[in-house]
Amino acid sequence: MAKKNMDDLLKRRMSAAQQASELEVGNEAYETMFQAKANAAAPRFCELPINSLCPFRTADIGFHPYPPEKLRAFSQQLAEQGIYERIIVRLIPNSEQYEILAGHNRTEAWRLTGHSMIPAEVVEADDARAISIAVATNLLRRQDLTIIERGKAYRALLIESNRNGQRNAAYPTFGENRQRLEESSGNSTSGDFRQKLDGDSDGETFGENHQRYNARKIVADFFGVTEYEIRKAIKLAALIPPLADILENSPRKLPIACAERIADYDADSQRAFVEMCTIEGYVLNKSTIQKIAHTCPPPSAEHQDIYAAWRQARADEEMRRAAPPKKIAFDRRKFAPYLDKLNGDEDLEELFLEFLRQRIG
Numbered sequence: 474m475a476k477k478n479m480d481d482l483l484k485r486r487m488s489a490a491q492q493a494s495e496l497e498v499g500n501e502a503y504e505t506m507f508q509a510k511a512n513a514a515a516p517r518f519c520e521l522p523i524n525s526l527c528p529f530r531t532a533d534i535g536f537h538p539y540p541p542e543k544l545r546a547f548s549q550q551l552a553e554q555g556i557y558e559r560i561i562v563r564l565i566p567n568s569e570q571y572e573i574l575a576g577h578n579r580t581e582a583w584r585l586t587g588h589s590m591i592p593a594e595v596v597e598a599d600d601a602r603a604i605s606i607a608v609a610t611n612l613l614r615r616q617d618l619t620i621i622e623r624g625k626a627y628r629a630l631l632i633e634s635n636r637n638g639q640r641n642a643a644y645p646t647f648g649e650n651r652q653r654l655e656e657s658s659g660n661s662t663s664g665d666f667r668q669k670l671d672g673d674s675d676g677e678t679f680g681e682n683h684q685r686y687n688a689r690k691i692v693a694d695f696f697g698v699t700e701y702e703i704r705k706a707i708k709l710a711a712l713i714p715p716l717a718d719i720l721e722n723s724p725r726k727l728p729i730a731c732a733e734r735i736a737d738y739d740a741d742s743q744r745a746f747v748e749m750c751t752i753e754g755y756v757l758n759k760s761t762i763q764k765i766a767h768t769c770p771p772p773s774a775e776h777q778d779i780y781a782a783w784r785q786a787r788a789d790e791e792m793r794r795a796a797p798p799k800k801i802a803f804d805r806r807k808f809a810p811y812l813d814k815l816n817g818d819e820d821l822e823e824l825f826l827e828f829l830r831q832r833i834g
Contacts, residue, residue, distance in 0.1 A: 495575055496561060496594070498613060499606030505695050506630060506688070507601045507637055517595040518559065523584050526562065526591075527572050529607050531600050532633065535625025535710065536611055536618070539578045547578060548585035556583050559592040563603055571595065574606045601633050612696050619721045620729075624710030627692060627703045634688040711736045715747045726750045727757065734762045737771035745779040761786040 500511040539547060560576025573580060574596070583591050598606065608626040611618065618626075693700045709732055712720065716735065719727045727750045735746050749757055761783065768782035769775075805812075808821065815821055 495558075495610050496596070496606065498609045499561075499575070499602070502609035502695060503602045503605035506605065506634055506691050509601070511602060513597045513602070516561075519593055519595060520590045521562065521571060521593045521595075523580060523589055523591050525570055526560075526580055527565065527570050528577060529573055529603075531572065531607075532604050532629035533625055534604070534608050534629045535622045536577075536608075537622060538581065544578065544582055544585065548582040551579075551582050552586040556592060559594045561594045561596060561606060563596055563598050572603070574598070574603055575610060601637055604629050604633050620706050621710050621712065621717050621721060624706030624708070628707045628710055630692055631688055631707070634692075705733070708733060708736045713740050713743045713747075716743060716750065719747075719750050725756065728759065730759045731757045731762045734759075734766055737766070738774065739772045742769075742771070742774050742776075742779065745774075745776040749783060761790065764789070 496516070503509065503511050538544070556579065558576075558579065560579055561574045562571040562576075563574060564570075565572055571593070580591060596606070608630060612623065612626055689700050689703055693703055709717075709720065709729070712732060712735065716727065716732065720729070720732050735743055738746075746757075749755075764786040765779060765782040768785075769778050812821070815824075
């Protein structure tokens, strides 16, 4: 067999294994987190028009598309080697459109090569399984995900887990899950929504609280992280887009400790902090944010009140910096000949004070 044919055969075999693995990981995540068997019809293999594909929209899973430079490089690779790993999609009911569950970057890179059709694997999946497929492989394999990308993925899984656990009516139609996500979270997920997600809201039964706790533990165990990491990531996922962009792309301007405190505020209140993070030569610090939170407790505060607290905190900090230091420092080496004759630094301090009283009064 010619070397080129052998290479193609090996690539196809490897891509088939990757394809199976991608779906298997999603199914395993679904079965683990939702305690249900992924019993569905066998996937259908076909080629689909790229224009018939829609980005994943069942939940906000947070994954960013490749940046232009990386996408162009990926497109060049596909142009040279072909596309061996099919994307995974599901049909949107009552339409001829398909929702991409896995393969958004493959789809866009393949489009850039000039193709109008793309190899696809069409699966039947409810919202819970679709979310599992969409997030599992990325969370397990991609090391370049930001904490906010991870937070949104964890959040989508926990929302769906909670919804499944409380369901006592007919299964919702496609798209209801996204509507509920927007209604319950939107960009103000730091208040009542996060309390509900973490099982800390008032009026909950012990069973509901325990169920949500177990869901976090299951997610943490499956992805090899701690529950604290999940809670922290979900909290930061509540940042409004401008602040999330600063944290992800210019972290020096927004320390993560400050971002966590800001995430306690609702979306409207958070907008007051955007300007603070964009001042050249100035960086927010934990002490300033703590003083703002003390003066303007979250989850909601007027912008002018936040700005006033911020200005006062900065003024206090400048006064503290301008104040003389609390301790007087001397070169210890100059006192070395005398230290052996004293009983320690306390004696030296007392002698020095006595000297000042005699000389200055």
